[in-house]
Amino acid sequence: MHEPTIYEISVEGRQGVRFPQPDVPETQFPENFLRQELPLPELSEIDAVRHFSGLAQKNYSVDAGFYPLGSCTMKYNPKINEQVARFPGFLHTHPLQPITTVQGNLYLMYHLQEYLKEITGFSGVSLTPAAGAQGEFVGVKMIKRYLEEHGQSHRNKLLIPDSAHGTNPASATMNGFDTLPVPSNSNGTIDMDVLAELCQRDDIAGIMITNPNTLGLFEKDIVEVTRLVHEAGGLVYGDGANMNALLGVAKPADFGIDVMHLNLHKTFSTPHGGGGPGAGPVVTTDRLAPYLPGPIVTVLEEESEDTAPLYGYLTPEKTIGQVKAFQGQFGVLVKAFTYISMLGAAGLRRVSEYAVLNANYLLANLRDTYVVPYDGLCKHEFVLEGVWKDIPDIHALDIAKRLIDYGFHPPTNYFPLIVHEALMIEPTETESKDTLDAFIAAMKSIAKEAREDPALLHAAPQSTAIGRLDEVKAAKMLNVCCLPQYNQ
Ligand SMILES: *Cc1c(COP(=O)(O)O)cnc(C)c1O
Numbered sequence: 001m002h003e004p005t006i007y008e009i010s011v012e013g014r015q016g017v018r019f020p021q022p023d024v025p026e027t028q029f030p031e032n033f034l035r036q037e038l039p040l041p042e043l044s045e046i047d048a049v050r051h052f053s054g055l056a057q058k059n060y061s062v063d064a065g066f067y068p069l070g071s072c073t074m075k076y077n078p079k080i081n082e083q084v085a086r087f088p089g090f091l092h093t094h095p096l097q098p099i100t101t102v103q104g105n106l107y108l109m110y111h112l113q114e115y116l117k118e119i120t121g122f123s124g125v126s127l128t129p130a131a132g133a134q135g136e137f138v139g140v141k142m143i144k145r146y147l148e149e150h151g152q153s154h155r156n157k158l159l160i161p162d163s164a165h166g167t168n169p170a171s172a173t174m175n176g177f178d179t180l181p182v183p184s185n186s187n188g189t190i191d192m193d194v195l196a197e198l199c200q201r202d203d204i205a206g207i208m209i210t211n212p213n214t215l216g217l218f219e220k221d222i223v224e225v226t227r228l229v230h231e232a233g234g235l236v237y238g239d240g241a242n243m244n245a246l247l248g249v250a251k252p253a254d255f256g257i258d259v260m261h262l263n264l265h266k267t268f269s270t271p272h273g274g275g276g277p278g279a280g281p282v283v284t285t286d287r288l289a290p291y292l293p294g295p296i297v298t299v300l301e302e303e304s305e306d307t308a309p310l311y312g313y314l315t316p317e318k319t320i321g322q323v324k325a326f327q328g329q330f331g332v333l334v335k336a337f338t339y340i341s342m343l344g345a346a347g348l349r350r351v352s353e354y355a356v357l358n359a360n361y362l363l364a365n366l367r368d369t370y371v372v373p374y375d376g377l378c379k380h381e382f383v384l385e386g387v388w389k390d391i392p393d394i395h396a397l398d399i400a401k402r403l404i405d406y407g408f409h410p411p412t413n414y415f416p417l418i419v420h421e422a423l424m425i426e427p428t429e430t431e432s433k434d435t436l437d438a439f440i441a442a443m444k445s446i447a448k449e450a451r452e453d454p455a456l457l458h459a460a461p462q463s464t465a466i467g468r469l470d471e472v473k474a475a476k477m478l479n480v481c482c483l484p485q486y487n488q
Contacts, residue, residue, distance in 0.1 A: 003465065005482040006051055010041035016048050039483065058465050060409050061273075066435050068362075070381045070412035070424025071165065071214055072273070073244050073266035080342065081269060081335035090334050095326035099300075099312045106311035109297040109327065112337045116262060116283055119340075119348070120240065121251030124289030124316075126296055127281045128328035132241045135261025135280030136171035136208075141320045142259055142284065142291040143206055143235045144175050149318070155205040155233065159198055161190050163215055163416045168208045168239060177205055184418055188215040188374030190225060199232035206234035211255065212245050212379035214416040214424070216359060226256025235259070240283070243267040244428065245356050245379035248349025259284040268336035279332040290318040295327060354429035355380045358436060362427055365440045369447045373419050381426035383419050394450045394457055396421035401468055402449070404461035406442040 043051070060067070067074035084090070093102050113125045129135040140158070147155050158172040161182045169179045180198060185191040190209075198204065207229045211219045219225065226236045238252050238260030244267050246252065252260055264270050265278030272278050282292060294315030301310040315322075327333075343351065356379055363382045367375070371385040386396025400410035400423065412424035427436060449456050461467060 006041045006043070006048075007039070007482060009047060009051060010043060012042055014042045014044050014047070016043050016045040060404075065407055065409065066427075066431060066439055067409040068411050068425045068427050068439065069409060070216075070383070070426040071242060071415070072412065073242055073263070073380075073426060073428060074273070074409070075244075075266075075269055075428035076430035077269045077271045077335075078339065078342070081338045084338040085331045085334040087334075090331070095330070099310075103308070103311055105330065106297050108337050109330075109333055110299070110311050112333055112340070113281075113297060115337070115340045116281055119243070119247060119251070120260070120262070120283045121253030122260075122283035123286050124284045124292055125281055126292040126294065127279065127333055128293050128295070128322070128324045129261065129280040129282055130324050130329055131278045132239075132261055132263040132266075132280045133167040133171065134323060135263075135282045136167055136237070136239065137174060138282050138293055138320065138323055139237050139259040139261055139284070140171045140175045140177070140208070142282075142288050143237060144177070145291050145318065145320055146235065146288055147205055152205075152233065155203050157201065157203050158205050158237075159195070159207040159229070159234075161207075161209065161213065162418050163188070163213050164208060164210060165214060165239060165241065166415075168210075172208065182207070184213075184215075187376070188217050188418075189213065189219050190221060192221055192224065195225060196228060199228045199234075201232070204229065204232045204234040206236055206258075208237040208239060209257070210239040210241075211252070212242070212381075215374050215383050215419070216378040216381035216424075216426075217374060217376065218245075218379055222255045230256065235288075241266055241280075242380060242426075244426075245352050247352040248345060249352050253283075253285065259288050264332055264336040269339045270332045270335040277329045277332060279329045279336065290316045291320050292316045293321060293323045294319055295322075351429050352380075355427075358427040358429060358431060359425070361433075361436055362425060362440065366443055369444050370423075380428075381424060383416065384423045384425065385419060386413075386421040386423040388447075388450070391450055391454065394454055396423050398454075398457035398460065399423060399443075399446055399450070401460040402446050402457045403442060405463045406446070407463075408439060408442060 062074045062076055089104055093105055099106060109127060113127060116125050117123060129138050147153060156177055157180050158177040159182050160168050160172065160179050161184060163184050172179050182195055182198065183191045209225060211222050213219055229236050235258045236256060238257035240252060240260040241263040243262060259282060261280045261282050263278060263280055265272035284292065295313035297311055298314045299309045300312040303309040359378050359380055359382055363378055366384065373385055386399045387394065396413055400413045403410050414422055415424060416422060
């Protein structure tokens with residue numbers, strides 16, 4: 001079906017906005033600043049509203065339905081987060097205002113820093129990185145700087161388990177490290193014999209580790225992993241993008257991790273994907289804290305009997321440098337602070353308990369229908385194989401696309417790489433048993449269709465405005481321009 005572009009519904013002379021009378025004198029722009037041709041669509045207000053509302057309704061979101069996209073933690077984002085982020089005092093401040101006029105903002109950032117330290121067990125934190133991947137880049141850069149300053153520049157190898165998120169090797173490589181893969185064993189956790197052998201080398205800079213790993217399994221040897229790497233002279237980077245199984249249960253600093261990032265836009269319920277910017281704070285120990293990026297909020301003057309504390313900024317002495325303009329994504333910090341304050345310590349622990357319970361409930365109900373390559377109790381997510389031996393021409397992609405016809409967002413597909421035809425499912429804690437049951441019923445029904453009417457799966461999705469895309473072409477030759485001359 002051809003979807004008319006905004007230019008095709010344009011009618012010459014139609015007008016949707018009326019400009020206010022100018023309150024400054026009219027002036028002549030220099031000739032070369034003016035474009036001869038400015039093809040703007042001409043629409044009434046209602047045509048424009050319907051056009052954009054129609055586009056928005058074609059989108060899938062966590063507000064529209066269940067979104068079990070493994071590793072992405074698509075939990076519901078409570079609307080109170082948005083309300084608080086829109087408080088005029090937060091919304092209308094400028095990042096360069098004198099600190100005495102923004103003490104409320106600084107109070108919020110300071111206490112968010114304290115919350116994140118308490119949750120993870122670390123002593124240092126920088127809120128500034130704008131994403132998980134940027135937090136990783138920062139943390140690995142801190143490791144590199146530390147090694148350089150301690151005469152250890154020859155250490156240029158970072159160990160990375162083969163189940164790791166793709167951003168891990170990217171962050172290592174961008175910082176000039178070579179990566180050495182550490183294989184997983186048949187239980188889906190780090191192969192400790194291979195790790196011990198790799199730790200014999202004298203050029204190990206450290207390891208990047210994710211716990212629970214991307215199979216949703218707890219690395220039960222984690223303390224031994226960090227001990228081996230430290231003994232080998234390396235440092236341990238923790239990928240803390242998904243803290244949804246650990247809140248109030250375990251502190252990553254206790255595992256022996258030296259530095260890690262958190263994804264506020266996953267664990268701490270700030271919107272992501274198409275929903276806006278994220279934040280990837282970095283937490284660390286005393287050893288690496290001097291390398292953190294600034295600005296970090298600190299107490300400049302302690303409170304006294306009749307004055308509140310005075311908050312201000314500091315930049316650590318050996319900082320790797322600033323990585324984001326001003327204080328980072330302040331609006332995101334407000335939302336995460338709101339979420340943590342609303343839940344409190346007991347509430348955060350319940351988040352993790354329900355996240356793990358929900359994942360295990362799905363796994364227990366799908367185990368007989370789908371192949372589970374690494375079975376056992378999972379944490380916040382688990383991975384199925386999207387293929388069966390007796391129907392070789394059905395693939396994980398077909399199952400994922402068919403789920404769209406059932407009204408669900410597909411799970412993560414083809415990641416982690418160590419699972420053949422992976423379907424990575426993360427329900428999160430915010431879903432009810434009814435929703436989980438509906439998803440189980442859909443997954444079982446699709447498995448039945450795969451045998452009885454495989455064409456349904458191959459043709460999916462059929463309920464969407466656009467059917468199955470050539471995803472490589474869509475990503476590599478993206479064309480979102482609606483100007484007719486660019487859209488032939
Ligand atoms: C999401 C994720 C990242 C990257 O976070 P971004 O904010 O998308 O850059 C890194 N590691 C893991 C395990 C993740 O799930």
